[in-house]
Amino acid sequence: MDQQTEPTARKRPPLPEWTLEVVEAFDVTPRMRRVVLTGDKLDAMSYRPGQALVLAMPQPEGGTGRRDYTIRSFDKARRQLAMDFVLHGDTPSPSWARHAAAGDVLQVRGPRGRTVIHEAADWHLFCGDETCLPAILHMLETLPENARVHAFLEVGGSDDHQKVPEVFAASVTWVHRDGTKPGPNTLLLDRLAGFELPQGHGHAYVIGETSNVRAQRRHLIERGMDKVQISSEGYWRPGRIGGHDHVDD
Numbered sequence: 001m002d003q004q005t006e007p008t009a010r011k012r013p014p015l016p017e018w019t020l021e022v023v024e025a026f027d028v029t030p031r032m033r034r035v036v037l038t039g040d041k042l043d044a045m046s047y048r049p050g051q052a053l054v055l056a057m058p059q060p061e062g063g064t065g066r067r068d069y070t071i072r073s074f075d076k077a078r079r080q081l082a083m084d085f086v087l088h089g090d091t092p093s094p095s096w097a098r099h100a101a102a103g104d105v106l107q108v109r110g111p112r113g114r115t116v117i118h119e120a121a122d123w124h125l126f127c128g129d130e131t132c133l134p135a136i137l138h139m140l141e142t143l144p145e146n147a148r149v150h151a152f153l154e155v156g157g158s159d160d161h162q163k164v165p166e167v168f169a170a171s172v173t174w175v176h177r178d179g180t181k182p183g184p185n186t187l188l189l190d191r192l193a194g195f196e197l198p199q200g201h202g203h204a205y206v207i208g209e210t211s212n213v214r215a216q217r218r219h220l221i222e223r224g225m226d227k228v229q230i231s232s233e234g235y236w237r238p239g240r241i242g243g244h245d246h247v248d249d
């Protein structure tokens, strides 16, 4: 759903607000920048891996605009959380992350989000592009070692790979765009088409560019997965400013 059309969200109880301060920022990979933030009251925050915060992101023309970013990690005792920003261009969020320096202040609300681990599932299938690495890697880090996992992760190239928990490394397929721009494509859909769905009652987490998410969701439903077995959400799409797209048809 676009941020311009969010009437249902307004009916929900307001999300907790937090004032955060940048501790440090550094590149995790050439196109992914991590910003670590702290807040006096942050030890009161609880969340589930996969959930995101709504950032009041400074805009070039002044004021702020809403942007969603996933909690990549959280250290309650140190009152620190990290978020990873894809450096996809000169838009407000990557620009802010590039220049983030210790002491910078950021207002956020949340956490929120339904793309979280379904513990009862027999197996877990993750699909997403680089905007989803914070969510998928954090979810993988919290799964038990004997979890049955399959992940298809779309990135620009091998320098975008990140460390995956050793026990799941063989279950992760990195899919490279090899020079093409991020956006609508069939790279992950093609991989899914060649993937045999495991036996048992699994759960799929399908996130990323909206049209890709929609196509992958439909494909999994056509293959016999029930709608409730698929958590899906459009994290971005060309031309959209902030917001998120529900993909649940």
Ligand SMILES: Cc1cc2nc3c(=O)[nH]c(=O)nc-3n(C[C@H](O)[C@H](O)[C@H](O)COP(=O)(O)OP(=O)(O)OC[C@H]3O[C@@H](n4cnc5c(N)ncnc54)[C@H](O)[C@@H]3O)c2cc1C
Pocket (backbone or CB within 6 Å): 052, 057, 067, 068, 069, 070, 071, 083, 084, 085, 086, 087, 088, 089, 091, 092, 093, 094, 113, 130, 131, 132, 134, 135, 182, 234, 235, 236, 237, 238, 239, 240, 241, 242, 243, 244, 245
């Ligand atoms: C729940 C949720 C969690 C998310 N978590 C993360 C996260 O942890 N890390 C992360 O990097 N992103 C994440 N995203 C995606 C991020 O919120 C969007 O990419 C957002 O639009 C970025 O804001 P911006 O200021 O860069 O660009 P905007 O001002 O929102 O967009 C300007 C234009 O940039 C283009 N654009 C936007 N995002 C991308 C992109 N990723 N690649 C290429 N072009 C793009 C579009 O054409 C858009 O119209 C998440 C989104 C959701 C809904």
